Amino acid sequence: MNFIDKLSAAWTTNNSLLCVGLDPDLSRFPSHLQGQPDAIVTFCKAIIDATADLACAFKPQIAYFAALGAEAQLEQICHYLRNKYPHIPLVLDAKRGDIGATAHQYAREAFDRYGADAVTVNPYMGFDSVEPYMEWADRGVIVLCRTSNAGGSDLQFLDVGGKPLYQHVARLVAEKWNRNGQCALVVGATFPEELAQVRAIVGDMPLLVPGVGAQGGDVEATVRAGKTAGGAGMMINSSRAILYAAPQAGEDFAAAARRVAMETRDAINRFRG
Amino acid sequence: MNFIDKLSAAWTTNNSLLCVGLDPDLSRFPSHLQGQPDAIVTFCKAIIDATADLACAFKPQIAYFAALGAEAQLEQICHYLRNKYPHIPLVLDAKRGDIGATAHQYAREAFDRYGADAVTVNPYMGFDSVEPYMEWADRGVIVLCRTSNAGGSDLQFLDVGGKPLYQHVARLVAEKWNRNGQCALVVGATFPEELAQVRAIVGDMPLLVPGVGAQGGDVEATVRAGKTAGGAGMMINSSRAILYAAPQAGEDFAAAARRVAMETRDAINRFRG
Numbered sequence: 001m002n003f004i005d006k007l008s009a010a011w012t013t014n015n016s017l018l019c020v021g022l023d024p025d026l027s028r029f030p031s032h033l034q035g036q037p038d039a040i041v042t043f044c045k046a047i048i049d050a051t052a053d054l055a056c057a058f059k060p061q062i063a064y065f066a067a068l069g070a071e072a073q074l075e076q077i078c079h080y081l082r083n084k085y086p087h088i089p090l091v092l093d094a095k096r097g098d099i100g101a102t103a104h105q106y107a108r109e110a111f112d113r114y115g116a117d118a119v120t121v122n123p124y125m126g127f128d129s130v131e132p133y134m135e136w137a138d139r140g141v142i143v144l145c146r147t148s149n150a151g152g153s154d155l156q157f158l159d160v161g162g163k164p165l166y167q168h169v170a171r172l173v174a175e176k177w178n179r180n181g182q183c184a185l186v187v188g189a190t191f192p193e194e195l196a197q198v199r200a201i202v203g204d205m206p207l208l209v210p211g212v213g214a215q216g217g218d219v220e221a222t223v224r225a226g227k228t229a230g231g232a233g234m235m236i237n238s239s240r241a242i243l244y245a246a247p248q249a250g251e252d253f254a255a256a257a258r259r260v261a262m263e264t265r266d267a268i269n270r271f272r273g
Numbered sequence: 274m275n276f277i278d279k280l281s282a283a284w285t286t287n288n289s290l291l292c293v294g295l296d297p298d299l300s301r302f303p304s305h306l307q308g309q310p311d312a313i314v315t316f317c318k319a320i321i322d323a324t325a326d327l328a329c330a331f332k333p334q335i336a337y338f339a340a341l342g343a344e345a346q347l348e349q350i351c352h353y354l355r356n357k358y359p360h361i362p363l364v365l366d367a368k369r370g371d372i373g374a375t376a377h378q379y380a381r382e383a384f385d386r387y388g389a390d391a392v393t394v395n396p397y398m399g400f401d402s403v404e405p406y407m408e409w410a411d412r413g414v415i416v417l418c419r420t421s422n423a424g425g426s427d428l429q430f431l432d433v434g435g436k437p438l439y440q441h442v443a444r445l446v447a448e449k450w451n452r453n454g455q456c457a458l459v460v461g462a463t464f465p466e467e468l469a470q471v472r473a474i475v476g477d478m479p480l481l482v483p484g485v486g487a488q489g490g491d492v493e494a495t496v497r498a499g500k501t502a503g504g505a506g507m508m509i510n511s512s513r514a515i516l517y518a519a520p521q522a523g524e525d526f527a528a529a530a531r532r533v534a535m536e537t538r539d540a541i542n543r544f545r546g
Contacts, residue, residue, distance in 0.1 A: 061378075066382040067381040069344065069348075069386055097397075102337075105336035105337050105340040108340040109339040113339075113340065122370050122395050123427075124420075125422060125424060126422065126424025127424045131424075147372065147399075150399075151398060151404075154445065155442070158433045160438075165428075168431065172427065210372075
Protein backbone atom coordinates (compact mmCIF):
# COMPACT_ATOMS: atom_id res chain seq x y z
CA MET A 1 0.00 0.00 0.00
CA ASN A 2 1.39 3.40 -0.87
CA PHE A 3 1.84 6.25 1.60
CA ILE A 4 -1.29 8.22 0.69
CA ASP A 5 -3.55 5.15 0.85
CA LYS A 6 -1.97 4.03 4.12
CA LEU A 7 -2.52 7.47 5.60
CA SER A 8 -6.14 7.55 4.43
CA ALA A 9 -6.74 4.16 6.00
CA ALA A 10 -5.16 5.27 9.30
CA TRP A 11 -7.37 8.39 9.39
CA THR A 12 -10.39 6.08 9.27
CA THR A 13 -9.19 3.15 11.38
CA ASN A 14 -8.03 5.29 14.31
CA ASN A 15 -10.56 8.08 13.70
CA SER A 16 -7.63 10.43 14.06
CA LEU A 17 -5.75 13.23 12.34
CA LEU A 18 -3.11 13.27 15.10
CA CYS A 19 0.52 12.71 14.20
CA VAL A 20 2.71 11.86 17.19
CA GLY A 21 6.18 13.37 16.86
CA LEU A 22 9.13 11.51 18.36
CA ASP A 23 11.75 14.07 19.51
CA PRO A 24 13.76 12.30 22.22
CA ASP A 25 15.32 14.85 24.59
CA LEU A 26 17.24 12.98 27.29
CA SER A 27 17.05 15.88 29.74
CA ARG A 28 13.25 15.59 29.75
CA PHE A 29 13.09 11.82 30.15
CA PRO A 30 11.54 10.35 33.32
CA SER A 31 14.08 9.93 36.09
CA HIS A 32 14.01 6.11 36.07
CA LEU A 33 15.21 6.16 32.44
CA GLN A 34 17.99 8.70 32.98
CA GLY A 35 21.35 7.09 32.40
CA GLN A 36 19.91 3.83 31.05
CA PRO A 37 21.81 2.68 27.95
CA ASP A 38 18.64 1.91 26.01
CA ALA A 39 16.65 4.91 27.30
CA ILE A 40 15.82 6.34 23.87
CA VAL A 41 14.44 3.07 22.50
CA THR A 42 12.58 2.24 25.71
CA PHE A 43 11.04 5.71 25.87
CA CYS A 44 9.97 5.85 22.23
CA LYS A 45 8.56 2.30 22.20
CA ALA A 46 6.48 3.11 25.29
CA ILE A 47 5.14 6.28 23.67
CA ILE A 48 4.35 4.37 20.47
CA ASP A 49 2.54 1.56 22.30
CA ALA A 50 0.57 4.09 24.36
CA THR A 51 -0.63 6.10 21.35
CA ALA A 52 -0.73 3.75 18.35
CA ASP A 53 -4.53 3.46 18.39
CA LEU A 54 -4.84 7.26 18.56
CA ALA A 55 -2.45 8.35 15.80
CA CYS A 56 -2.67 8.58 12.03
CA ALA A 57 1.14 8.76 11.79
CA PHE A 58 4.36 8.72 13.79
CA LYS A 59 7.06 11.26 12.98
CA PRO A 60 10.58 10.80 14.36
CA GLN A 61 12.63 14.01 14.10
CA ILE A 62 16.05 12.78 12.97
CA ALA A 63 17.92 15.82 14.40
CA TYR A 64 17.30 14.64 17.96
CA PHE A 65 18.83 11.27 17.16
CA ALA A 66 21.73 12.76 15.16
CA ALA A 67 22.71 15.11 18.01
CA LEU A 68 23.04 12.08 20.28
CA GLY A 69 24.77 9.80 17.80
CA ALA A 70 21.71 7.58 18.11
CA GLU A 71 21.12 6.44 14.53
CA ALA A 72 21.17 2.79 15.61
CA GLN A 73 18.40 3.52 18.10
CA LEU A 74 16.38 5.28 15.39
CA GLU A 75 16.79 2.19 13.21
CA GLN A 76 15.46 0.03 16.06
CA ILE A 77 12.49 2.32 16.64
CA CYS A 78 11.60 2.42 12.94
CA HIS A 79 11.92 -1.37 12.74
CA TYR A 80 9.60 -1.70 15.73
CA LEU A 81 7.04 0.65 14.18
CA ARG A 82 7.03 -1.07 10.80
CA ASN A 83 6.65 -4.51 12.30
CA LYS A 84 4.24 -3.91 15.15
CA TYR A 85 2.15 -1.12 13.59
CA PRO A 86 2.51 -1.60 9.82
CA HIS A 87 -0.80 0.19 9.21
CA ILE A 88 0.43 3.48 10.77
CA PRO A 89 2.55 5.61 8.40
CA LEU A 90 6.10 6.36 9.49
CA VAL A 91 7.14 9.91 8.51
CA LEU A 92 10.83 10.71 8.84
CA ASP A 93 11.18 14.42 9.58
CA ALA A 94 14.52 15.28 7.98
CA LYS A 95 13.82 18.35 5.79
CA ARG A 96 16.53 17.31 3.36
CA GLY A 97 17.43 19.34 0.29
CA ASP A 98 20.37 18.79 -2.05
CA ILE A 99 21.33 18.22 -5.70
CA GLY A 100 20.10 15.06 -7.42
CA ALA A 101 23.00 12.70 -6.75
CA THR A 102 23.05 13.69 -3.09
CA ALA A 103 19.26 13.66 -2.78
CA HIS A 104 19.41 10.06 -3.97
CA GLN A 105 21.65 9.24 -1.00
CA TYR A 106 19.22 10.95 1.38
CA ALA A 107 16.35 8.97 -0.19
CA ARG A 108 18.27 5.75 0.47
CA GLU A 109 18.74 6.88 4.07
CA ALA A 110 15.04 7.62 4.61
CA PHE A 111 13.42 4.82 2.64
CA ASP A 112 15.90 1.92 2.61
CA ARG A 113 17.76 2.39 5.88
CA TYR A 114 14.92 3.63 8.09
CA GLY A 115 12.05 2.24 6.03
CA ALA A 116 10.06 5.47 6.24
CA ASP A 117 6.74 5.73 4.41
CA ALA A 118 7.40 9.41 3.78
CA VAL A 119 10.10 12.03 4.32
CA THR A 120 10.02 15.81 4.67
CA VAL A 121 12.08 17.79 2.11
CA ASN A 122 12.99 21.43 1.47
CA PRO A 123 11.95 23.03 -1.85
CA TYR A 124 14.66 25.74 -2.06
CA MET A 125 16.83 23.76 -4.50
CA GLY A 126 13.94 22.99 -6.86
CA PHE A 127 12.32 19.99 -8.49
CA ASP A 128 15.47 18.07 -9.40
CA SER A 129 16.34 18.05 -5.68
CA VAL A 130 12.96 16.46 -4.89
CA GLU A 131 12.52 14.11 -7.87
CA PRO A 132 15.02 11.41 -6.68
CA TYR A 133 12.74 10.56 -3.75
CA MET A 134 9.96 9.75 -6.20
CA GLU A 135 11.86 6.76 -7.55
CA TRP A 136 10.47 5.01 -4.47
CA ALA A 137 6.98 4.97 -6.00
CA ASP A 138 5.10 3.83 -2.90
CA ARG A 139 6.58 6.48 -0.60
CA GLY A 140 5.52 10.02 0.17
CA VAL A 141 7.44 13.28 -0.30
CA ILE A 142 6.31 16.03 2.06
CA VAL A 143 7.54 19.42 0.85
CA LEU A 144 8.02 22.41 3.19
CA CYS A 145 5.58 25.15 2.22
CA ARG A 146 4.67 27.45 5.16
CA THR A 147 6.53 26.64 8.35
CA SER A 148 5.33 27.20 11.91
CA ASN A 149 8.25 29.31 13.17
CA ALA A 150 8.16 33.11 13.31
CA GLY A 151 11.19 33.42 10.99
CA GLY A 152 9.38 31.38 8.35
CA SER A 153 8.07 34.69 7.03
CA ASP A 154 11.58 35.90 6.12
CA LEU A 155 11.45 34.05 2.79
CA GLN A 156 8.04 32.39 2.64
CA PHE A 157 6.16 35.66 2.83
CA LEU A 158 8.14 37.45 0.12
CA ASP A 159 5.95 38.79 -2.66
CA VAL A 160 6.21 36.79 -5.89
CA GLY A 161 3.89 38.10 -8.59
CA GLY A 162 1.42 39.46 -6.06
CA LYS A 163 1.34 36.32 -3.90
CA PRO A 164 3.58 35.18 -1.04
CA LEU A 165 6.30 32.68 -1.92
CA TYR A 166 4.70 29.86 0.10
CA GLN A 167 1.61 29.98 -2.14
CA HIS A 168 3.87 29.77 -5.18
CA VAL A 169 5.45 26.65 -3.65
CA ALA A 170 2.00 25.16 -2.97
CA ARG A 171 1.01 25.76 -6.58
CA LEU A 172 4.29 24.40 -7.95
CA VAL A 173 3.91 21.19 -5.97
CA ALA A 174 0.21 20.73 -6.72
CA GLU A 175 0.42 21.53 -10.44
CA LYS A 176 3.89 20.31 -11.45
CA TRP A 177 5.86 18.32 -8.91
CA ASN A 178 3.08 15.94 -7.81
CA ARG A 179 3.17 13.94 -11.05
CA ASN A 180 2.74 10.58 -9.34
CA GLY A 181 0.44 11.63 -6.51
CA GLN A 182 3.20 11.15 -3.93
CA CYS A 183 3.38 14.68 -2.57
CA ALA A 184 2.15 16.35 0.58
CA LEU A 185 3.00 19.72 2.13
CA VAL A 186 4.16 21.05 5.49
CA VAL A 187 1.99 23.98 6.59
CA GLY A 188 2.25 25.28 10.15
CA ALA A 189 -0.72 25.53 12.49
CA THR A 190 0.42 28.94 13.71
CA PHE A 191 -1.09 30.68 10.67
CA PRO A 192 -4.65 29.32 10.13
CA GLU A 193 -5.52 31.83 7.40
CA GLU A 194 -2.51 30.77 5.40
CA LEU A 195 -3.38 27.13 5.98
CA ALA A 196 -6.78 27.88 4.43
CA GLN A 197 -5.09 29.54 1.43
CA VAL A 198 -2.94 26.47 0.88
CA ARG A 199 -5.94 24.13 1.21
CA ALA A 200 -7.73 26.14 -1.47
CA ILE A 201 -4.76 25.76 -3.81
CA VAL A 202 -3.95 22.06 -3.37
CA GLY A 203 -7.35 20.36 -3.22
CA ASP A 204 -7.24 17.14 -1.21
CA MET A 205 -3.45 16.91 -0.92
CA PRO A 206 -2.43 15.81 2.60
CA LEU A 207 -0.94 18.48 4.83
CA LEU A 208 1.50 17.84 7.66
CA VAL A 209 0.65 20.51 10.21
CA PRO A 210 3.13 21.15 13.03
CA GLY A 211 2.66 23.83 15.64
CA VAL A 212 -0.21 22.50 17.77
CA GLY A 213 0.75 21.80 21.40
CA ALA A 214 4.08 23.19 22.61
CA GLN A 215 4.24 25.62 19.68
CA GLY A 216 0.86 27.11 20.62
CA GLY A 217 -1.29 26.64 17.52
CA ASP A 218 -5.06 26.75 18.03
CA VAL A 219 -6.78 23.41 17.35
CA GLU A 220 -10.19 24.71 16.27
CA ALA A 221 -8.79 27.31 13.87
CA THR A 222 -6.30 24.79 12.49
CA VAL A 223 -8.85 22.08 11.76
CA ARG A 224 -11.43 24.45 10.26
CA ALA A 225 -8.78 26.02 8.03
CA GLY A 226 -7.01 22.89 6.87
CA LYS A 227 -9.55 20.05 6.62
CA THR A 228 -10.75 18.70 3.31
CA ALA A 229 -14.42 18.48 2.35
CA GLY A 230 -14.31 14.96 3.78
CA GLY A 231 -13.13 16.27 7.17
CA ALA A 232 -9.63 14.81 6.91
CA GLY A 233 -6.54 15.66 4.80
CA MET A 234 -4.22 16.53 7.69
CA MET A 235 -1.54 15.04 9.90
CA ILE A 236 -1.69 17.46 12.84
CA ASN A 237 1.54 16.97 14.69
CA SER A 238 2.21 17.25 18.38
CA SER A 239 5.56 16.20 19.81
CA ARG A 240 6.70 17.72 23.10
CA ALA A 241 3.22 18.26 24.58
CA ILE A 242 2.61 14.50 24.30
CA LEU A 243 6.10 13.11 24.94
CA TYR A 244 6.70 15.18 28.06
CA ALA A 245 3.14 15.35 29.35
CA ALA A 246 4.28 14.16 32.80
CA PRO A 247 7.99 14.99 33.02
CA GLN A 248 8.12 14.42 36.76
CA ALA A 249 5.76 11.47 36.95
CA GLY A 250 8.22 8.61 36.76
CA GLU A 251 6.58 5.41 35.56
CA ASP A 252 3.45 7.15 34.35
CA PHE A 253 4.97 9.02 31.41
CA ALA A 254 3.33 6.70 28.86
CA ALA A 255 -0.09 6.95 30.50
CA ALA A 256 0.24 10.74 30.61
CA ALA A 257 1.25 10.76 26.94
CA ARG A 258 -1.80 8.64 26.11
CA ARG A 259 -4.11 10.98 27.99
CA VAL A 260 -2.79 14.08 26.17
CA ALA A 261 -2.80 12.27 22.81
CA MET A 262 -6.41 11.25 23.33
CA GLU A 263 -7.41 14.77 24.40
CA THR A 264 -5.68 16.21 21.34
CA ARG A 265 -7.22 13.68 18.95
CA ASP A 266 -10.67 14.29 20.42
CA ALA A 267 -10.23 18.08 20.35
CA ILE A 268 -9.34 17.80 16.67
CA ASN A 269 -12.29 15.54 15.95
CA ARG A 270 -14.76 18.02 17.42
CA PHE A 271 -14.12 20.38 14.50
CA ARG A 272 -13.90 17.91 11.59
CA GLY A 273 -17.64 17.54 10.96
CA MET B 274 40.90 30.60 15.71
CA ASN B 275 37.45 31.16 14.21
CA PHE B 276 36.30 29.71 10.90
CA ILE B 277 36.79 32.82 8.76
CA ASP B 278 40.31 33.43 10.08
CA LYS B 279 41.21 29.76 9.69
CA LEU B 280 39.97 29.82 6.11
CA SER B 281 41.90 32.99 5.32
CA ALA B 282 45.07 31.46 6.73
CA ALA B 283 44.57 28.28 4.66
CA TRP B 284 44.09 30.31 1.47
CA THR B 285 47.54 31.79 2.10
CA THR B 286 49.41 28.81 3.54
CA ASN B 287 48.39 26.40 0.78
CA ASN B 288 48.08 29.10 -1.89
CA SER B 289 44.75 27.50 -2.72
CA LEU B 290 41.04 28.20 -3.12
CA LEU B 291 40.32 24.50 -3.68
CA CYS B 292 37.88 22.73 -1.38
CA VAL B 293 38.11 18.94 -1.59
CA GLY B 294 34.71 17.31 -1.21
CA LEU B 295 34.47 13.90 0.46
CA ASP B 296 31.54 11.99 -1.07
CA PRO B 297 32.33 8.31 -0.51
CA ASP B 298 30.59 6.15 -3.12
CA LEU B 299 31.52 2.51 -2.52
CA SER B 300 30.74 1.48 -6.09
CA ARG B 301 33.48 3.82 -7.34
CA PHE B 302 36.14 2.79 -4.83
CA PRO B 303 39.31 1.09 -6.11
CA SER B 304 38.95 -2.67 -6.37
CA HIS B 305 41.41 -3.47 -3.56
CA LEU B 306 39.18 -1.54 -1.12
CA GLN B 307 35.92 -3.13 -2.25
CA GLY B 308 34.43 -5.21 0.54
CA GLN B 309 36.98 -4.07 3.15
CA PRO B 310 35.24 -3.23 6.45
CA ASP B 311 37.13 0.04 6.89
CA ALA B 312 37.04 1.02 3.21
CA ILE B 313 35.39 4.42 3.75
CA VAL B 314 37.86 5.55 6.38
CA THR B 315 40.87 4.17 4.51
CA PHE B 316 39.75 5.84 1.28
CA CYS B 317 38.99 9.23 2.80
CA LYS B 318 42.18 9.35 4.89
CA ALA B 319 44.25 8.56 1.79
CA ILE B 320 42.51 11.35 -0.17
CA ILE B 321 43.02 13.77 2.73
CA ASP B 322 46.73 12.94 3.09
CA ALA B 323 47.22 13.24 -0.68
CA THR B 324 45.60 16.68 -0.94
CA ALA B 325 46.02 18.41 2.44
CA ASP B 326 48.76 20.74 1.18
CA LEU B 327 46.63 21.69 -1.84
CA ALA B 328 43.28 22.45 -0.20
CA CYS B 329 41.84 25.42 1.66
CA ALA B 330 39.07 23.20 3.10
CA PHE B 331 37.70 19.66 3.23
CA LYS B 332 33.97 19.14 2.85
CA PRO B 333 32.43 15.78 3.77
CA GLN B 334 28.92 15.39 2.33
CA ILE B 335 26.97 13.77 5.16
CA ALA B 336 24.34 12.21 2.86
CA TYR B 337 26.87 9.71 1.50
CA PHE B 338 27.67 8.56 5.02
CA ALA B 339 24.03 8.53 6.13
CA ALA B 340 22.96 6.34 3.20
CA LEU B 341 25.54 3.76 4.28
CA GLY B 342 24.88 3.97 8.01
CA ALA B 343 28.46 5.19 8.30
CA GLU B 344 28.21 7.94 10.91
CA ALA B 345 30.91 6.27 13.02
CA GLN B 346 33.26 6.38 10.03
CA LEU B 347 32.45 10.05 9.47
CA GLU B 348 33.31 10.70 13.12
CA GLN B 349 36.65 8.95 12.62
CA ILE B 350 37.42 10.94 9.48
CA CYS B 351 36.54 14.25 11.13
CA HIS B 352 38.64 13.35 14.15
CA TYR B 353 41.57 12.53 11.85
CA LEU B 354 41.19 15.84 10.01
CA ARG B 355 40.99 17.95 13.15
CA ASN B 356 44.02 16.30 14.70
CA LYS B 357 46.35 15.87 11.75
CA TYR B 358 45.37 18.99 9.78
CA PRO B 359 43.98 21.43 12.36
CA HIS B 360 44.85 24.40 10.11
CA ILE B 361 42.52 23.21 7.30
CA PRO B 362 38.83 24.09 7.86
CA LEU B 363 36.39 21.19 8.04
CA VAL B 364 33.06 22.06 6.38
CA LEU B 365 30.20 19.66 7.01
CA ASP B 366 27.89 19.73 4.00
CA ALA B 367 24.50 18.98 5.53
CA LYS B 368 22.19 21.73 4.23
CA ARG B 369 20.10 21.56 7.38
CA GLY B 370 17.03 23.72 7.93
CA ASP B 371 14.51 23.46 10.77
CA ILE B 372 12.83 25.41 13.59
CA GLY B 373 15.02 26.73 16.39
CA ALA B 374 14.84 23.86 18.89
CA THR B 375 15.56 21.36 16.13
CA ALA B 376 18.25 23.53 14.53
CA HIS B 377 19.98 23.50 17.90
CA GLN B 378 20.13 19.69 17.69
CA TYR B 379 21.59 19.88 14.19
CA ALA B 380 24.16 22.40 15.42
CA ARG B 381 25.17 19.97 18.17
CA GLU B 382 25.52 17.27 15.51
CA ALA B 383 27.73 19.40 13.25
CA PHE B 384 29.84 21.24 15.80
CA ASP B 385 30.02 19.03 18.90
CA ARG B 386 29.72 15.55 17.44
CA TYR B 387 31.68 16.01 14.21
CA GLY B 388 33.70 19.03 15.28
CA ALA B 389 33.06 20.86 12.02
CA ASP B 390 34.42 24.39 11.59
CA ALA B 391 31.39 25.28 9.48
CA VAL B 392 28.13 23.75 8.27
CA THR B 393 25.91 24.41 5.26
CA VAL B 394 22.30 25.43 6.02
CA ASN B 395 19.13 26.15 4.04
CA PRO B 396 17.52 29.63 4.31
CA TYR B 397 13.91 28.66 3.47
CA MET B 398 12.79 28.65 7.12
CA GLY B 399 14.32 32.05 7.89
CA PHE B 400 16.69 33.59 10.40
CA ASP B 401 15.44 31.83 13.52
CA SER B 402 16.30 28.52 11.81
CA VAL B 403 19.89 29.73 11.24
CA GLU B 404 20.52 31.66 14.45
CA PRO B 405 21.02 28.60 16.75
CA TYR B 406 24.21 27.68 14.86
CA MET B 407 25.66 31.08 15.76
CA GLU B 408 25.76 30.19 19.45
CA TRP B 409 28.99 28.41 18.49
CA ALA B 410 30.76 31.74 18.04
CA ASP B 411 33.94 30.39 16.44
CA ARG B 412 32.14 28.34 13.76
CA GLY B 413 30.90 29.26 10.30
CA VAL B 414 27.36 29.14 8.92
CA ILE B 415 27.25 28.74 5.15
CA VAL B 416 23.80 29.62 3.78
CA LEU B 417 22.48 28.27 0.47
CA CYS B 418 22.00 31.14 -1.96
CA ARG B 419 22.26 30.10 -5.63
CA THR B 420 22.76 26.37 -6.12
CA SER B 421 24.57 24.64 -8.96
CA ASN B 422 21.76 22.34 -10.10
CA ALA B 423 19.45 23.15 -13.01
CA GLY B 424 16.35 23.00 -10.80
CA GLY B 425 17.84 25.64 -8.52
CA SER B 426 16.10 28.21 -10.72
CA ASP B 427 12.64 26.91 -9.75
CA LEU B 428 12.63 29.03 -6.59
CA GLN B 429 15.91 30.93 -6.56
CA PHE B 430 15.16 32.73 -9.81
CA LEU B 431 11.65 33.87 -8.86
CA ASP B 432 11.20 37.62 -9.14
CA VAL B 433 11.07 39.38 -5.76
CA GLY B 434 10.75 43.15 -6.12
CA GLY B 435 12.53 43.15 -9.47
CA LYS B 436 15.39 40.90 -8.38
CA PRO B 437 15.72 37.12 -8.28
CA LEU B 438 15.15 35.47 -4.91
CA TYR B 439 18.78 34.36 -4.57
CA GLN B 440 19.92 38.01 -4.59
CA HIS B 441 17.39 38.76 -1.89
CA VAL B 442 18.89 35.92 0.18
CA ALA B 443 22.41 37.27 -0.43
CA ARG B 444 21.31 40.71 0.75
CA LEU B 445 19.46 39.32 3.79
CA VAL B 446 22.51 37.36 4.92
CA ALA B 447 24.99 40.16 4.24
CA GLU B 448 22.93 42.94 5.81
CA LYS B 449 20.99 41.22 8.60
CA TRP B 450 21.91 37.64 9.40
CA ASN B 451 25.70 38.05 9.48
CA ARG B 452 25.67 39.91 12.80
CA ASN B 453 28.76 38.18 14.17
CA GLY B 454 30.71 37.80 10.94
CA GLN B 455 30.16 34.03 10.90
CA CYS B 456 28.30 33.72 7.60
CA ALA B 457 29.28 32.55 4.14
CA LEU B 458 27.14 31.64 1.11
CA VAL B 459 26.81 28.72 -1.29
CA VAL B 460 26.82 29.97 -4.89
CA GLY B 461 27.19 27.47 -7.72
CA ALA B 462 29.91 27.69 -10.36
CA THR B 463 27.45 26.85 -13.12
CA PHE B 464 26.20 30.46 -13.28
CA PRO B 465 29.24 32.81 -13.33
CA GLU B 466 27.19 35.94 -14.01
CA GLU B 467 25.08 35.25 -10.96
CA LEU B 468 28.20 34.55 -8.93
CA ALA B 469 29.40 38.04 -9.90
CA GLN B 470 26.07 39.53 -8.82
CA VAL B 471 26.38 37.88 -5.42
CA ARG B 472 29.98 39.02 -5.02
CA ALA B 473 28.88 42.58 -5.70
CA ILE B 474 26.24 42.33 -2.97
CA VAL B 475 28.22 40.63 -0.20
CA GLY B 476 31.64 42.32 -0.30
CA ASP B 477 34.38 40.02 0.97
CA MET B 478 32.09 37.36 2.44
CA PRO B 479 33.47 33.87 1.67
CA LEU B 480 31.61 31.87 -0.97
CA LEU B 481 31.47 28.09 -1.14
CA VAL B 482 31.31 27.36 -4.86
CA PRO B 483 30.34 23.86 -5.96
CA GLY B 484 29.94 22.85 -9.57
CA VAL B 485 33.51 22.80 -10.87
CA GLY B 486 34.69 19.36 -12.01
CA ALA B 487 32.05 16.65 -12.46
CA GLN B 488 29.27 19.27 -12.55
CA GLY B 489 30.94 21.07 -15.47
CA GLY B 490 31.53 24.61 -14.20
CA ASP B 491 34.17 26.67 -16.01
CA VAL B 492 37.19 27.49 -13.82
CA GLU B 493 38.23 30.76 -15.47
CA ALA B 494 34.74 32.22 -15.53
CA THR B 495 34.13 31.10 -11.95
CA VAL B 496 37.29 32.64 -10.52
CA ARG B 497 36.94 35.91 -12.40
CA ALA B 498 33.31 36.24 -11.31
CA GLY B 499 33.69 35.23 -7.68
CA LYS B 500 37.07 36.40 -6.40
CA THR B 501 37.48 39.29 -4.02
CA ALA B 502 39.72 42.29 -4.72
CA GLY B 503 42.44 40.37 -2.88
CA GLY B 504 42.10 37.41 -5.28
CA ALA B 505 40.58 35.04 -2.74
CA GLY B 506 37.16 34.83 -1.02
CA MET B 507 36.16 31.42 -2.38
CA MET B 508 36.15 27.74 -1.50
CA ILE B 509 35.84 26.23 -4.96
CA ASN B 510 34.70 22.70 -4.40
CA SER B 511 35.48 19.62 -6.42
CA SER B 512 34.44 16.20 -5.16
CA ARG B 513 33.98 13.39 -7.66
CA ALA B 514 36.53 14.64 -10.22
CA ILE B 515 39.23 14.37 -7.54
CA LEU B 516 38.02 11.36 -5.55
CA TYR B 517 37.49 9.15 -8.56
CA ALA B 518 40.25 10.52 -10.79
CA ALA B 519 41.55 6.98 -11.40
CA PRO B 520 38.60 4.69 -10.74
CA GLN B 521 40.27 1.68 -12.33
CA ALA B 522 43.80 2.34 -11.16
CA GLY B 523 43.90 0.30 -7.95
CA GLU B 524 46.63 1.48 -5.61
CA ASP B 525 47.14 4.75 -7.43
CA PHE B 526 43.82 6.38 -6.56
CA ALA B 527 45.42 8.76 -4.07
CA ALA B 528 48.19 9.78 -6.46
CA ALA B 529 45.60 10.37 -9.19
CA ALA B 530 43.52 12.43 -6.78
CA ARG B 531 46.58 14.49 -5.90
CA ARG B 532 47.36 15.11 -9.58
CA VAL B 533 43.81 16.33 -10.33
CA ALA B 534 43.69 18.40 -7.13
CA MET B 535 46.98 20.08 -8.05
CA GLU B 536 45.81 20.73 -11.61
CA THR B 537 42.56 22.23 -10.30
CA ARG B 538 44.27 24.37 -7.69
CA ASP B 539 46.78 25.62 -10.27
CA ALA B 540 44.06 26.26 -12.87
CA ILE B 541 42.19 28.33 -10.27
CA ASN B 542 45.35 30.25 -9.31
CA ARG B 543 46.01 31.30 -12.92
CA PHE B 544 42.96 33.57 -12.78
CA ARG B 545 43.27 35.00 -9.27
CA GLY B 546 45.76 37.79 -10.03
